[in-house]
Amino acid sequence: MKASFNSTATMPTIIDILAARKAVYAHLNPTPLFTYAGINKLVGTSTWLKHENHQPVGAFKVRGGLYLASQLSDTEKTAGLYSASTGNHGQSIAYAASKNHIAATIVVPEVANPGKVAAMRGLGATVEHHGKDFDEAREWAQHLADQAGGKFIGPTDEQLICGVGTYGLEIMQTLPDVDCIIVPVGAGSGVCGTAIVAKTLNPNIQIIAVQSAQAPSMQLSWAAKKPVPAATTTLAEGLATRIPFENTQKIMRKYVDDFILVDDEDINHAIYLLLQHTHNLVEEAGAASLAAAIKIRQQLQGKKVALVISGGNLDSKNLFNILNSYEKKNETD
Amino acid sequence: MKASFNSTATMPTIIDILAARKAVYAHLNPTPLFTYAGINKLVGTSTWLKHENHQPVGAFKVRGGLYLASQLSDTEKTAGLYSASTGNHGQSIAYAASKNHIAATIVVPEVANPGKVAAMRGLGATVEHHGKDFDEAREWAQHLADQAGGKFIGPTDEQLICGVGTYGLEIMQTLPDVDCIIVPVGAGSGVCGTAIVAKTLNPNIQIIAVQSAQAPSMQLSWAAKKPVPAATTTLAEGLATRIPFENTQKIMRKYVDDFILVDDEDINHAIYLLLQHTHNLVEEAGAASLAAAIKIRQQLQGKKVALVISGGNLDSKNLFNILNSYEKKNETD
Numbered sequence: 001m002k003a004s005f006n007s008t009a010t011m012p013t014i015i016d017i018l019a020a021r022k023a024v025y026a027h028l029n030p031t032p033l034f035t036y037a038g039i040n041k042l043v044g045t046s047t048w049l050k051h052e053n054h055q056p057v058g059a060f061k062v063r064g065g066l067y068l069a070s071q072l073s074d075t076e077k078t079a080g081l082y083s084a085s086t087g088n089h090g091q092s093i094a095y096a097a098s099k100n101h102i103a104a105t106i107v108v109p110e111v112a113n114p115g116k117v118a119a120m121r122g123l124g125a126t127v128e129h130h131g132k133d134f135d136e137a138r139e140w141a142q143h144l145a146d147q148a149g150g151k152f153i154g155p156t157d158e159q160l161i162c163g164v165g166t167y168g169l170e171i172m173q174t175l176p177d178v179d180c181i182i183v184p185v186g187a188g189s190g191v192c193g194t195a196i197v198a199k200t201l202n203p204n205i206q207i208i209a210v211q212s213a214q215a216p217s218m219q220l221s222w223a224a225k226k227p228v229p230a231a232t233t234t235l236a237e238g239l240a241t242r243i244p245f246e247n248t249q250k251i252m253r254k255y256v257d258d259f260i261l262v263d264d265e266d267i268n269h270a271i272y273l274l275l276q277h278t279h280n281l282v283e284e285a286g287a288a289s290l291a292a293a294i295k296i297r298q299q300l301q302g303k304k305v306a307l308v309i310s311g312g313n314l315d316s317k318n319l320f321n322i323l324n325s326y327e328k329k330n331e332t333d
Numbered sequence: 334m335k336a337s338f339n340s341t342a343t344m345p346t347i348i349d350i351l352a353a354r355k356a357v358y359a360h361l362n363p364t365p366l367f368t369y370a371g372i373n374k375l376v377g378t379s380t381w382l383k384h385e386n387h388q389p390v391g392a393f394k395v396r397g398g399l400y401l402a403s404q405l406s407d408t409e410k411t412a413g414l415y416s417a418s419t420g421n422h423g424q425s426i427a428y429a430a431s432k433n434h435i436a437a438t439i440v441v442p443e444v445a446n447p448g449k450v451a452a453m454r455g456l457g458a459t460v461e462h463h464g465k466d467f468d469e470a471r472e473w474a475q476h477l478a479d480q481a482g483g484k485f486i487g488p489t490d491e492q493l494i495c496g497v498g499t500y501g502l503e504i505m506q507t508l509p510d511v512d513c514i515i516v517p518v519g520a521g522s523g524v525c526g527t528a529i530v531a532k533t534l535n536p537n538i539q540i541i542a543v544q545s546a547q548a549p550s551m552q553l554s555w556a557a558k559k560p561v562p563a564a565t566t567t568l569a570e571g572l573a574t575r576i577p578f579e580n581t582q583k584i585m586r587k588y589v590d591d592f593i594l595v596d597d598e599d600i601n602h603a604i605y606l607l608l609q610h611t612h613n614l615v616e617e618a619g620a621a622s623l624a625a626a627i628k629i630r631q632q633l634q635g636k637k638v639a640l641v642i643s644g645g646n647l648d649s650k651n652l653f654n655i656l657n658s659y660e661k662k663n664e665t666d
Contacts, residue, residue, distance in 0.1 A: 032362065034389045037455020054387050056367045058612045115609065122370020275652070276448065279391045279645045281614040312612045319608070320656040327653045 165193025498526025571618025
C-alpha cells in the first residue's frame, strides 16, 4: 500500500477556500502583492511578489492554523491542539491557538533552535522537547493528543490547505490576468491551495511548483506519480520534506503544470537579490520561487508572473553567511 | 530672522489628514501594527510595531508623495514634479508620480548611491546628478522646477505631513488605547502627522520623538525653541538633518512631549534585535524608535507603546557590518 498514492479523500474546492476567509480575516489582513523594477529586470518580465513574509509570524502557514482552529468542536477546543514542528508551522499553530483562546502543545526535537522555541513560547504555546528528529517529535505529539483527546495537526490537513488558499484568492483579486504562479513546496499545502483557486478560475494559468534539489522528494514523487522518499541536505527548512504527503500529491497531480528543482546556492543568491532589490528579508523556502523564475527565465518572457514569497524567518547566521559570500563577491566584481 | 522660528503658516489639523486618506488608499493598503513576544520582553511592556517598512518603496514617505501628487493643478501635473533626495524621499516621489502619470525629476548629489539611483529610475523618474551634497542638489532641483514651471517638493511640505499622518490614523484605529508613540525624526513630517492625530484624539497620549545623537539638530532646536543647525555623522540617512525645518519644529513644539537622542551604536543593535525577534529588515532611522524604547525602558513600564518602524531600506553593506559585529559577539557570549 505504501508504494502508491491511493487516498480516496475528497479534494478541497475553491468553495472550501472561500469558506475559510471569515476565520482568516478575523485576525489577519491581506498581504501585499508588489512589483519591483529590479526584480522585473532580473526575471525579464512583469513579476509580482506575494509577501507572505509580512505575516505576523513571518509565514503563510498562519492562515491555515487560524482556519483549522476556528473549526474545532468544543471538546477539541477544551482538549487543545497538538503538533510537531521545528519552525514556522509551530509558530503558526501557537498564534492561531492563542487568537482562539485554545491551549497548544508543540513538540520539537531535542536539538531544536532555541530562538524558535522562545518564539513559540512567547505566543503562549507549551513546548516539549522529544526525540532526535522531526519524525520522533511528531509521533510524540500524536501520542500526547491521543492521551488528552486533543486534536493532532499534521502539516497537510485539509483545513490548512483551505486556509492557506486564501493567499491564492488574494493573488487572483489583485492580479486577475496573471499567467503563471510559482510556489515553493514543503509539504504542499501552499501550492495546493493556490492551484485549486487559480485553475478553477482560469485553467490557463500555469502553476509551477519548486523545491530544493537538496530536498527533492515531493518533486520526484510528483514526476513518478508514486511516493519517492528522498534524503534532504537543504538549508531550506521550509522545503525539507523527506517523505511525500499523499493528499497534497494527489492535488498536485491534478493541477500542477511543472515542478522544478533549484540548488540551495541559487536560493541563497535569490535571498541576496531580494535584499538588494526589495529590502525584504526572505527565508530560503520563500526565495526558492525567485530562484526558479531566474532559472526558467526564457520560458517566462512576455508573461505576467506571481512569485509566492512564502516566509521571512531567515536565521541570522544564514543571513550572515549569505552576505559574507555575496557582499565580498560584489566588492571584487 | 534666521535665528528664530517665526512661520505664520497655519498648522494642519486632523481634518486635513483625514482628507488625505482617499489619495493614499487609492494606491496603498494600511500597514500592519504587530506585537512580538521577544520585543515585549526587551521593552518590558506591551509594544506594537507600525510596519512602514512593508510599504512598496520601503518607507512611510510614499503616503505623503501620493497625497501631494493628487493635489496638483493641471498645469503643475503637466510641468512635472521636482525634488532632491539621496534615498527614500526620491523613491516615494517617483512612485507617487508614476501612479498619477506625472513626470518626476529627482536631483541627487554627484556621489549618490547607484542602487538608489537605479531604484528611482526603475520607478520611472528622471534622475540628474548635480552638486557635491544634498543642499547643492536641492538648489538645482529648485532651479529646474522654476525653469519648467513645475512643482518643487521640499521634505516638509504640508501635504506630505498630511499624507504621512494617515499612518497615525491607522495606529489609533488599531490600538485606540495606546499610551505612548515613539517616532523617528528626520525632517519631522512623520512625527508631526502622528502627533496631530494622536493629540487631537487624546491629549494624554505621549508623543516621543527620537533622532540620532550623531545628528541632533532637530532635537537641539526643539529643546532650545530656536533653530540650531548641527553637523551630522550618523549612518542613519533618514535622521541626518543638518538644518532644522521651521514648519515641523512649530508643530513639534506644540505636540511633542519629549525628544531623545540615541547613539548610532544603539540603533545598529536595535536593527539586529529586530532581525532576531521579528525577522524584519529595518533601516537605521526605522530602528531608532526601538533603540529609544530600550533606552527609556523604565519610564515605559505598564504603558502600551507603539514604535514607528519608519522604513526598511537598509543598505546591504551596513547590514553585513551589523551582523559581522553582533553575530560574532553572540558566538563569544
